[in-house]
Amino acid sequence: MTWNREDGVRGARPVSVGGGGVVEVACDESGSDGENLTGGNTDVFAHASVRLSVESAAAHVQEIRDRIRSPAEEYKANHLLREKHRAVLEWLLAPAGPLHGQAHVHLTEKAFFIVDRAVGLLLGDGNGGHDHDGDSSVEAVTLFREGPRTFGTERWRAFLAAANQLLRVRNDGRPQEPADAFFRTVDDLRRAHSRTPVAGILDRLAAARSRADSYREVVTGGPTLIPLLNPLLPAVVATAAHWSGDGRPVRLVHDRQNMLTEERIAWIEETARQAGAGLEGFRLVVAREDPRVQCADFLAGIARSIASDELNRRGDPVLTALLRPYVDTASVWGDAPSWARLRPTPGGTPVDSGVRSAG
Known part of the structure; x- marks a missing residue:
């Protein structure tokens, strides 16, 4: 197999900014540590999106400010997560609240994402282990679930x-030290x-060393457009797939950040097209200037x-139940007990039916 740093962007269509009937959805994320998924500050990455008008989002942000009454110039999710503001948090997520039915969150369990991507690179199609139907490989799930009890925590x-x-x-x-260290392990x-x-x-x-060497040659040979290990890009694709699932095209408005370069936006659009998602546009904005993105920021931080907490066995049943309707069934999650509690189901009862993975 030969790695090509241009794979995934060749032939991408220009991003459309117009079109009648397009649903505009605002997005933001929480828990980004770049590619440092084992040594970062968080164990979960969350990408949230909301389908609200600018006017209604601004009214919701103002109501949060009126209810919390903090002197802070910019409100973040941690304001809502404080125990003294528990009532405001429950109001925001509740079925009768401002976000219900108008918001969505895609979750990534970082440790599983590493295993899924590594197994995909070495044993799968070489592009991170994901087909467009979104299933993680059996090998990745088995290794992730059996590895800790087989090897012990330290190993x-x-x-x-x-x-x-x-x-x-x-x-x-x-350049080859990461591959040498991995195969020694x-x-x-x-x-x-x-x-x-x-x-x-x-x-x-162990028999897939040649794939690892090929990959390392590419990523050390020059700028790589699509980092394999960053969960943001596949999460954006999954978000587009969700909101266009009813057949209506979607335009995403996203908080501006360095990861979302022109080339990577082109990759997102092309990958979404291949997955059958109707992504018709992608626009970057400054979060504090768009109240819709601020609402997405609240939800992303809360969901993360x-x-x-669920992943680490200290979950709050009430908050988990309130979050559940927002969670993407295509989230990248490997821990079975916590996924059984987080995953939404048509009947409203969580079940453990395996892991879905998007991107």
Whole structure:
């Protein structure tokens, strides 16, 4: 297999900014640590979107300010997450609240994202392990769920860190050192756990060194347009797929940030088209100048906090139940117990039916 840094953007269409009947949706994220998914500050990435008019969003932001009465110039999710403002948080998420039916959040469990991307690179199609139907590979799910109890906490964390470095574009040492370190880790695990449910997966990973070397040659050879390990880009594609699911084209308005370059926006649009999503435009704005993006920012931060609490077995059942209707069933999540509580279902009762992954 040969890696090409232009894959995924060749042939991208120009972004349309017009068109009648287009649904405009505002987006923001929370929990971004770039490609440092094992050593960052958060274990969950959340990408939220809202379908509100500018006027109604501005009214909601003002009502939050009136209810909280903080002197802060700019309100963030942490204002709503304080215990003394619990009533405001519940009002915001409640079925009778301002966001219900008009908002959506795509969640990424960072540790699982690393495993899913590494397995996809080495054992899958080479593009991160995702088909456009959104399913994670059986190997990724098996390794993620069996790895911690098979290897133990310390060795599992070492494997995640090595996989993170393998996939990461930035490297301050020798170009091939991330690959050398990853395969040393895999070999150590193979020797120690040769008769376990993940032994076959480890053997296949060990045999895929050529794919890893090819990938490292590309990412160290010059600017890489589409970082494999950043969850923002596939989350944006999943957001477009959700809002255009009824057949109406969607235009996304997103908080401005360095990750969303012209080339990466073109990749998002082309990938969304291949996935059948009707993404008809993408516009960057300054968050504080668009109250719709501020509402998305509130939801992203709230969702990340609630989901992280569930992941770490300290969830609040009331808040989780309030968040559940907003959660994307195509979220990238590997932990079965927390996903059973977070995942929305038609009947309103959470079930553990496996993991979906978008992008």
